[in-house]
Amino acid sequence: MRREIYRFDRYFYFFLKGVAICLPLLLIGIGGFLLNASLPSIHQFGFDFLGTKIWDPARDNYGILAFVFGTLISSLIAILIAAPLSIFTALFLTEVASRRLQKSASFIIEMLAAIPSVVYGLWGIYVLAPFLRVYVEPFLGKTLGFLPLFQGPSYGVGMLAAGIILSIMIIPTITAVTKEVFLSIPNSYREAAMALGATRWEVIKMAVIKTGSAGILGAVILGLGRALGETMAVTMVIGNRSDISISLFAPGQSMSSVIANEYSEATSSLHISALLEIGLVLFLITFFINSLARVFVWRASLRGSTR
Amino acid sequence: MSSLSEQMEHTFRLRNLKSYCMLAMIVLAFVVSALPLFAVFAHIIKLGFSALNFDFFTKLPAPVGESGGGLANALLGTAILVGIASVIGIPWGVSIGIYLSEYGKSKTASVVRFCVDMLVSIPSIVVGLFIYELIVIPMKGFSANAGGVALSILMIPTIARTTEEILKLIPAHVREAGLGLGIPRWKVTLFIIVRGSLMPISTGVILAISRVAGETAPLLFTALSSRFWFDGFNKPIASLSVQIFNYAISPFEDWQSQAWGGALLLVLFVFVVNLSVRILLLRTNTSKGKQI
Amino acid sequence: MRPLLDVQNLSAWFGKQQALKNISLGVNPNSVTAIIGPSGCGKSTFIRCLNRLHEEIAGAFLQGNAWLEEENILSAQVDPVSLRRKIGMVFQRPNPFPSMSIYDNVASGLTLSGIKRKSVLNEVVEKNLKLAALWDEVKDKLSQAGSSLSGGQQQRLCIARALAIGPKVLLMDEPTSALDPISTAKIEELINELKQEVTIVIVTHNMQQAARISDKTAFFLLGDLVEFAPTSELFTSPKDERTERYITGRFG
Numbered sequence: 040m041r042r043e044i045y046r047f048d049r050y051f052y053f054f055l056k057g058v059a060i061c062l063p064l065l066l067i068g069i070g071g072f073l074l075n076a077s078l079p080s081i082h083q084f085g086f087d088f089l090g091t092k093i094w095d096p097a098r099d100n101y102g103i104l105a106f107v108f109g110t111l112i113s114s115l116i117a118i119l120i121a122a123p124l125s126i127f128t129a130l131f132l133t134e135v136a137s138r139r140l141q142k143s144a145s146f147i148i149e150m151l152a153a154i155p156s157v158v159y160g161l162w163g164i165y166v167l168a169p170f171l172r173v174y175v176e177p178f179l180g181k182t183l184g185f186l187p188l189f190q191g192p193s194y195g196v197g198m199l200a201a202g203i204i205l206s207i208m209i210i211p212t213i214t215a216v217t218k219e220v221f222l223s224i225p226n227s228y229r230e231a232a233m234a235l236g237a238t239r240w241e242v243i244k245m246a247v248i249k250t251g252s253a254g255i256l257g258a259v260i261l262g263l264g265r266a267l268g269e270t271m272a273v274t275m276v277i278g279n280r281s282d283i284s285i286s287l288f289a290p291g292q293s294m295s296s297v298i299a300n301e302y303s304e305a306t307s308s309l310h311i312s313a314l315l316e317i318g319l320v321l322f323l324i325t326f327f328i329n330s331l332a333r334v335f336v337w338r339a340s341l342r343g344s345t346r
Numbered sequence: 347m348s349s350l351s352e353q354m355e356h357t358f359r360l361r362n363l364k365s366y367c368m369l370a371m372i373v374l375a376f377v378v379s380a381l382p383l384f385a386v387f388a389h390i391i392k393l394g395f396s397a398l399n400f401d402f403f404t405k406l407p408a409p410v411g412e413s414g415g416g417l418a419n420a421l422l423g424t425a426i427l428v429g430i431a432s433v434i435g436i437p438w439g440v441s442i443g444i445y446l447s448e449y450g451k452s453k454t455a456s457v458v459r460f461c462v463d464m465l466v467s468i469p470s471i472v473v474g475l476f477i478y479e480l481i482v483i484p485m486k487g488f489s490a491n492a493g494g495v496a497l498s499i500l501m502i503p504t505i506a507r508t509t510e511e512i513l514k515l516i517p518a519h520v521r522e523a524g525l526g527l528g529i530p531r532w533k534v535t536l537f538i539i540v541r542g543s544l545m546p547i548s549t550g551v552i553l554a555i556s557r558v559a560g561e562t563a564p565l566l567f568t569a570l571s572s573r574f575w576f577d578g579f580n581k582p583i584a585s586l587s588v589q590i591f592n593y594a595i596s597p598f599e600d601w602q603s604q605a606w607g608g609a610l611l612l613v614l615f616v617f618v619v620n621l622s623v624r625i626l627l628l629r630t631n632t633s634k635g636k637q638i
Numbered sequence: 639m640r641p642l643l644d645v646q647n648l649s650a651w652f653g654k655q656q657a658l659k660n661i662s663l664g665v666n667p668n669s670v671t672a673i674i675g676p677s678g679c680g681k682s683t684f685i686r687c688l689n690r691l692h693e694e695i696a697g698a699f700l701q702g703n704a705w706l707e708e709e710n711i712l713s714a715q716v717d718p719v720s721l722r723r724k725i726g727m728v729f730q731r732p733n734p735f736p737s738m739s740i741y742d743n744v745a746s747g748l749t750l751s752g753i754k755r756k757s758v759l760n761e762v763v764e765k766n767l768k769l770a771a772l773w774d775e776v777k778d779k780l781s782q783a784g785s786s787l788s789g790g791q792q793q794r795l796c797i798a799r800a801l802a803i804g805p806k807v808l809l810m811d812e813p814t815s816a817l818d819p820i821s822t823a824k825i826e827e828l829i830n831e832l833k834q835e836v837t838i839v840i841v842t843h844n845m846q847q848a849a850r851i852s853d854k855t856a857f858f859l860l861g862d863l864v865e866f867a868p869t870s871e872l873f874t875s876p877k878d879e880r881t882e883r884y885i886t887g888r889f890g
Contacts, residue, residue: 044530051532055445056454062442062461062506065499069472072479127375135372138696146624147380153616154386155560157587158609161594162386165393165602207382214379227733231796233691234727235747235803238365238719245746249737261467268469270563271591295471295563302478302567318475322468329467333460357752358720 070322077316079309088316094281096301101313103320105281109198109291113273114266116202116287117209122259124206125213126248132214133221134243145218152211160275163204168195168276171203176288191286194278199287201277205269209262216261216336220254221247257335264328268321270295294321390610397607407573407589413600417608419575423490423584426576427569428559430494435501435558436551440540442502443509443547448535450510459510465503473499474564482568490576490583493569497558504557508550512543549623556619560612562587586612642667642837643688643807648702648712650680650687652695657683659861661702665807665854670829670838672852672869674845676884679858681841685809688839689725690718706806723747726805726836730812732792734784734799741780743795747803762802769835770798771828790821794828801836808832810840814847826851845885849873857881 080088084101091102128148136144172195183189228246237245248255278290279300292300294317305311401416408415442462446455477496482488516539524534540547562585570582571592577583586608593605641664650658658680665671673681686692687700688711704712711721734743742749744763753759763780767773772794776787784795793813800808810829814822829838829851842848848855849869856866857878865872865881876882 048531051535052449055441055449058438058441059445059458060454061438062458062465062502066461066464068480069468069476072476073472076479124375124379127372128379131372131376135369136376144376144380146620147383150617150620151379151383153556153620154383155562155587155612155616157560157562157590157594158386158390158613161590161605161609162389164594166385166389210379225733227729227731228735230691230694230727230729231733231735231799232746233694234689234722234729234800235750236719236721236723237750238361240365240368241361241750243368245735245750250735252737264467268467268472270469270471275591275594295469298471298475299563299566302475303570315475315479318472322472325467325469325472326464329464330460333463353751353753355720358717361750361752362717362719 070319070326073315073319073322077312077319080312080316083309084313088313089320092281092283094297096305096307096310099307099309101309103294103297103313103317105283106292106294106297106317107320108283109201109277110267110293110295112198112287112291113201113205113277113293114263116199117205117266118259118263120203120206121209121213121262125210125258125262126217126255128210128214129217129221130243130247132218134247148211148214151207152215156208156269156271157275159204159208160272163200163272163276164196167203168200171195171200175199180288187285188287191284191288193288194290196276196278197288197290198277198284201273201291201293202287204272204276205266208269208272209265212265213258213262216258217251217255220251220258220336223254224250253335257332257337260328260332260335264325264332267328268295268325270299274299387613390606390613393603394606394608394610397603398610402604402607406575407584408600409573411598415604417584417586417589417604419572420584420586420589420608421611422576423569423572424559424586426490426583427493427497427565427585428555430491430579431497431501431558432551432555433498434495435498435505435554438498439502439505439554440509440547440551442506444513444535444540446506446510447513448539450514462503462506465499466507469563470500470561471563471566474566474568477564477568485580487580488568488570488582489580490569491579493565493583493585496564496568497561500558500561500564501554504554505551508553509547512546512550513539516543546627549627552619552623556616560587560616562591566591641665642707643839644705645688646703646705648684648687648700648704650683650692650700651698653697657861658687658700661863663856663863663866665837665839667837668833669853670833670840670851672848672855673839673841673858674843674848674855674884675858675864677843678860680861681858682811684858685727685811685839685841687712688807689722689727689809691727693718723751723803724805725807725809726800726803727809727811728793728796728800728813731816732789732796734787734792734795736783736785738784739781740776740784740787740795743784744798744802746799751803763798766798766802767795769801769832770794771824771831772798788821790817790824793817793821793825797825797828797832801832805836807837807839810838812841812843815843822847845873857884859884 080101088102089107090104092104093100093102094105132141132145172193176193179189224247228250229242232242232246273293274296277293277296279292279296280290281292298314298317302314305314401414403416404418405416406419407417442458446459449455473496477492481492481495520538521534524538525531565585565588569585571588572582572584590605590608593601596602643665645661645663648658648661649656661684673684675681683692688704692698692700700712702712703710706724709716735746738746741763744766745759748759748762764773767776772791775791784792787795814825826847832838840852852869854867855869855872857864857872859880865876865878872881873885876885
């Protein structure tokens with residue numbers, strides 16, 4: 040009788056475990072399917088696929104260097120803007136704001152993450168890009184125009200617009216993780232710094248930023264991972280031109296945007312295969328970046344919990 | 347030693363000044379970070395409100411070049427896609443969450459947890475490509491099913507993660523109390539642990555739904571889009587987000603205006619869901635606090 | 639003898655709850671003053687008022703005067719940040735900064751003040767690690783992380799860190815409560831020697847410890863200072879009935 044009752048426990052466990060194990064299989068499946076589907080392209084182009092910038096569907100000749108460049112540069116701009124803003128915003132939320140303000144301020148930042156990518160794209164096309172074209176880019180050209188980064192005509196849409204949109208989208212990610220890292224730092228470090236006669240900023244620097252540095256790095260890498268894979272908003276504001284240009288004002292193309300733009304219209308099987316290989320590369324890069332971030336964040340939380 | 351303390355006194359003013367400057371920077375950083383939210387809200391309300399009329403909610407899109415029409419099919423389409431995703435994603439995600447919190451110490455569990463983390467941050471367009479290969483090509487066509495499955499893959503890890511975190515908050519003695527009474531583990535788990543947390547779990551689920559409702563990239567080449575009403579689960583289907591995208595990059599002002607209208611609806615939906623979930627959670631938390 | 643630190647009518651609150659009620663107490667220079675009492679009696683709050691850490695807690699505030707030499711350290715004109723260089727503190731749990739080396743931990747108070755000269759720092763680090771009786775154990779591994787040391791060593795490192803800025807008064811908040819008996823004995827020995835350098839106010843939950851190391855003892859109960867007397871007097875012939883009951887273990 041007793042064994043009858045408890046037998047279901049085993050079934051229950053095996054059911055849950057079975058359902059859960061589907062998840063690793065799913066991840067392997069995603070990698071496997073993408074690899075399998077990109078084999079024709081891999082066979083045809085080998086490593087040249089990554090190393091050339093000619094992307095010519097008319098002649099079935101594919102190289103993604105320009106898109107890799109576009110993805111990296113736009114993400115880099117995003118990180119350069121978002122990382123300092125997010126770290127400071129997290130400091131505001133955990134160290135500066137009063138408890139009442141903290142809640143509503145956190146909500147505002149979380150809402151940034153809740154706005155769909157396509158809405159950011161829409162806003163980017165019709166509000167941000169014209170603003171950049173009319174005000175920001177001419178200004179940058181005038182003041183910093185001696186740098187090749189800020190030369191050339193202002194289009195509005197382009198690398199800079201993509202970077203800025205991405206930065207807005209990853210600020211909530213980096214802020215949220217950094218905030219968790221800061222909250223996990225025991226108060227005793229803050230008090231130790233205070234007792235040494237540290238000013239408020241010095242307390243933050245000594246006890247919070249330094250102690251949480253591994254976690255901050257993890258958060259920034261996580262933000263980078265998100266920026267690299269972001270599609271819709273980037274597709275809508277990056278300008279969609281497959282070329283490499285030093286100027287941040289110039290339009291470009293990212294790995295994800297080329298997939299979004301060309302997939303439904305691709306006709307030749309090699310074209311489709313090449314697009315899938317971009318997906319595979321994107322998958323591998325983000326997988327690597329996110330595992331890296333996980334290591335850092337995990338280490339930081341470990342340090343916080345052992346003290 | 348006295349020279350040292352003199353030196354300290356000397357730098358003191360400078361340090362205080364620096365501290366105030368940095369604190370001001372911290373406040374400023376928050377303001378700058380929050381600014382886009384208000385900018386996006388303001389523009390969406392300004393440009394989107396005028397597009398929302400009776401036709402918008404009831405009519406099909408107008409043919410190219412004609413003005414008027416609405417996004418009724420896209421609204422319905424998004425509801426159907428999210429419905430399919432929920433049917434697959436909610437039970438699956440919650441089950442994984444239960445597994446991770448109740449049997450989470452094994453090696454298998456840590457592998458699964460790692461996969462959850464990876465899937466949470468996988469680019470959604472990659473999921474679209476995967477479903478294209480997995481479903482669209484074998485079934486020889488874009489379909490509502492394919493779109494729904496793609497969205498479900500995005501839902502599962504978020505739901506699994508929030509469920510795990512919520513269930514972990516329940517102290518061990520609650521489980522032990524149940525087990526100590528001789529109640530089988532599966533009953534303890536389902537009827538004590540999960541039922542007791544039904545409220546926060548469902549808020550997590552609702553948040554996940556609101557997130558996938560705005561997803562666009564994985565739908566582009568799975569559900570595709572459609573100018574007509576829902577026509578069966580194995581046919582392409584319109585969705586609000588894809589329609590916003592198509593209209594946004596179109597040259598027609600009328601469509602652009604409808605894109606703003608759609609964006610307003612989407613953002614309003616997300617905002618209301620987030621706000622009500624927060625208020626709901628706050629209320630249950632405080633009432634629990636009073637009981638104890 | 640005129641007290642180095644003269645506390646007059648100190649009261650402290652957490653929000654609406656009063657934690658200290660009108661405390662007056664004088665601390666003699668180069669002495670050890672122990673604060674004892676049951677937990678929740680306000681003894682930690684008392685010393686946290688003296689370096690103004692109390693008011694860093696949201697909703698907490700205080701009232702009263704405390705004279706350190708000629709300066710009223712509780713007045714609004716005194717900047718708590720500069721005050722804390724005159725009144726150092728060691729905490730209940732050892733808390734060396736985890737991202738800093740042993741050397742950097744000791745030097746941290748000085749580098750904050752913009753003192754960067756290596757020769758000065760070297761001298762200060764060595765002197766204070768010797769004062770804290772830690773030098774011989776760590777002199778070959780100064781660049782290792784402070785958190786790599788044992789608990790007792792970490793606490794002595796924190797003492798060295800607090801001493802390095804040259805405070806006049808050192809506050810200790812149950813510094814041995816997280817340590818094993820051997821480390822505790824070492825710290826007690828250290829406190830005895832440090833008296834020559836600095837005036838110490840120590841909070842302890844352990845009456846034997848107070849009896850072993852202190853010159854004067856204050857007994858706190860529910861935010862009141864019940865009795866303040868030379869240690870031997872307080873433990874042998876307490877004047878107040880509540881003190882007697884506490885030290886004989888009849889409540890608390």
